[in-house]
Amino acid sequence: MSKYVALLAVLAAIPSQSQTLKRNLVVNGDAESGASVASATATSAVSVPGWTTVGGFTVGSYDKQGFLGSKDFGPLNRGKQLFYGGPTGAVSSASQVVDLSGAATEIDAGLVKFLFSGYLGSLGGSHDNIRTINISADFQDASGATLLRAVANGPTADDLDCCMDGGLLERSATGFLPAKVLKAKVTIYLSVSGTGTISSNYAADNIALVLSTDPMFGVNLLVNGDAETDPGGEGLPVAGWNSVPYLQAWKWGDYKMPKVTDPGPPNRGKYFLDCFISRSLCQAYQTFEISSAKALVDAGKMTYSLAGWLGGDTDYPDNVDVNVTFYDANNKAIGAAATIGPVTMKDRNGQAGLLQRSTSGVVPNGARLAQVTASFHKLGNDNIYAYADNLSFTLGVMQVTTVVNGASWQQGAVAGGEFVTLGGSGLGPAAGAAGMQKGLGGTRVFFNGVEAWLTYASDGQVNAIVPYGVTGKADATVQYNGKTSDAYALAVTDSSPGIFTSQYGGGPAVSVNTDYTFNSATNPVARGGVISFWGTGQGAVTPAGQDGETVSGYKNLVLTPKVTIGGVNAQVQFIGLMYTGVIQVNAFVPDDAPVGQAEVVLTIGNAVSRKGVTIWVK
Known part of the structure; x- marks a missing residue:
């Protein structure tokens, strides 16, 4: 017994934050707990552990009469059971409240990102109104007031008609939680909006809410924008994207696909995105809630960057473009979408491959959600031969x-x-x-x-x-x-000398020897010779400097310069402003300068250049 008491003590000592982050917080989100009905035509529902149900909402089983088969479109890691609308044809939904208080400190600090996802679809037959089904997460404070609502809508009828009679497609929403959120009410809604009918035909599985402490700024927010999440086989939907089933991850170099030697990302992985289907348009999208940063947005301080590699196949006119649209709190689009692409067949000279495209701007005032959409267009007579890779959507301040x-x-x-x-x-x-x-x-x-x-x-x-x-x-x-931007405080000084180096900062100076060849370890300057290098921060010049001017000849420095090489004073042969912001310095290398790598220091007035800048002396 003492061993179990000790184990319980250890578990109790684990921070609640570690029990809240980076795991699915939805109880029985995969419908695997409890029993299932015998067939889709059953006249009564079974209870669903972990969920409060309304109407006929219940659980069925894959491969049983009237239900989807285990090989139909749906989660790769599916279990034996799934949720469905039930036998009554009435309003059908299920909900549960998820405790998020274990991550309250991180949430209040603005550090928590959520990923809310699930598989939604139809058992088959009529699904004209399927777009009205959805999953939602109402993020609430201690009083139960909703501070943020995230919704992932079900696939459209067109999404299903394109490729299958019945099946489940992944739908997701992501974003960042506002302060004071302590819980989330998660709801699965499998009814036709406003009527509550035909619910028995709709289904869901693998509902998940995962929190993480990912940053909002300076990172790619797109999930699987590089298609590198292994889909588990050919012809399977791509993880992370809300799309039709035929958005797929193809391998570079596969049969009739672009080769790794064709134009494309220099850091490409194994896969790229394609929508290999004979339709005029194939789309995939991701959404991002940004209302937690509304103060920055409305102050005009939040920026965005959208980038990616886009292209197509040899002699195929098909193309792809990617856009970001911002929406207000009422889900109304704000202004026009910002778009990259398409890369046309002419742009790539009829060659298979991808070219990089990017755009950036300021997130418009009032924006609370961003949607990134990739649109693959068929312009020829075959399937779509348009490709995308390394897509990124980044926010900044x-x-x-x-x-x-x-x-x-x-x-x-x-x-x-x-x-x-x-x-x-x-x-x-x-x-x-x-x-x-x-x-x-x-x-x-x-x-x-x-x-x-x-x-x-x-x-x-x-x-x-x-x-x-x-x-x-x-x-x-x-x-x-x-x-x-806000002002960045800077003081003014008479001079602030710096010497240009090959790597900026310290290291070898960009310099030439007496014979005008570049100085290096294999080509050192001789003692007694002249070394020339370039710098900035000289301050006032005479004749007086003019902003943006093209300097004719050179201008003299007002302040007195000094050069040392290896700690030994070096005679300055020449110093002058040659270009706007750039001075040239010619100095004699002292006869007693140290041989090898020697430090060069430039003093102008009372200011001294940084240490660690060197030339090579022989």
């Missing part, structure tokens, strides 16, 4: 998280005319834009209200040149798609 010297990669005060790199999220276009202009790629950067010239702009990184006219402070803000 429009924010500047760091500003560093563009050469040294160090944070700190900035100087006028200095190349800097701003890091963060939601700062610019997903595909990136390069050039030399203000407003590059739709991104504008301001230092203490003075707009800066840019050389690169993307979602996570912007390269800018600090305006010469900034004084007092240089607080940085970014504008993109009409939204403005």
Whole structure:
């Protein structure tokens, strides 16, 4: 007995959070507990353990009279039993309340993601109104008030008519829980909305609610966007997607499929997505509840990025596009969908393969749900030969998280005319834009209200040149798609020298020897020779620097420069501003400089470049 008492003590000591996260919280979600009726035409229902039922809701068995067979479309890991509407033709539903209090701390911190899923469908026969069946999860506070409602609708009649008479298809909804959620009321609804009829024809299985502490921002929210979840065999539905049965995961290099050597993701796995069916359109979608972050959304601070590899087969015009649509609290679409693709046969020069496409933007005010939909289009006379892989949907917060010297990669005060790199999220276009202009790629950067010239702009990184006219402070803000980030506090200094290196930060300097060949371990500069390198953060120049200018010749530095090589003072042969934001430094290598890898330090005024930048000396 003492052993059992000890075991109970150990179990009691396990944190309740570990009992709540990363497991199915629905009791008897697979209908395997309890008995089942003998046939689909039975005149009475059986009780369903774990569920409070309404109407004829009951349990049947696969392979029994009138029910689906174990080989029909449905869960791969199905048991022997399934839920169905029952014999009465009346309103048919079942519900249970799931305790989530074990994860209350994580939920209140905004860290909990939910995945709510199940298999829904028909036993066969008429299913014209099947879209009205669904599963729902009402996430509630301690008083029972619903703070968030997640719904996964059943497949449409068209979904079933395309490929089968009866069967179950996976349907799911995912998102992030708002604070104060302590429980969830899970409901299976197998009636025709508004009438409560024909419920005996509809069925469900493998209902699941799983919580996890996954981040909302900076990660791919799509489940199985790369098709790498093994479907368990050819011709089986793809996990994670709400789709028709013929959305499938095909292997690269399979018969008549694109080869691993054809254009496509460099980090491709074994599989890609295809909808191999002779229909004009085949669609798959996923939904994401984002109402827990409504404060960020309505402040215009949340961004999104949609990306993927899209394509088709040799000489087939079929194509695929992917879009994201945002919906408000009343499930009304907000504005137009953002779309990537299609990649046309002309785009890929008639070759089999996939090309990358992406788009990004700011989540519109009022958005509470996002739906990502992949649409496969048949434009030829055969089955659909259109492919997708490595699909991703990422949310971000429009924010500047760091500003560093563009050469040294160090944070700190900035100087006028200095190349800097701003890091963060939601700062610019997903595909990136390069050039030399203000407003590059739709991104504008301001230092203490003075707009800066840019050389690169993307979602996570912007390269800018600090305006010469900034004084007092240089607080940085970014504008993109009409939204403005919070200010990132920066001080102004006279100079902030950094030396460009091959890997940014420390390491070998980008430098050339006396003969203008690149300096390296196998091509060191000789003592007494000249080493040339490039930097930024010089501060004021004469004649006075002009933002965004094309420098004719060079401009002198106002502050005094100094160079040491291996700790030995080196005579500066030349230093000047050659390009906007970039200076060139030519220095004689001292005769007593150490041989081998020697540290180079540039001082301008009272500011010193970072340690760890080196050249090679012989």
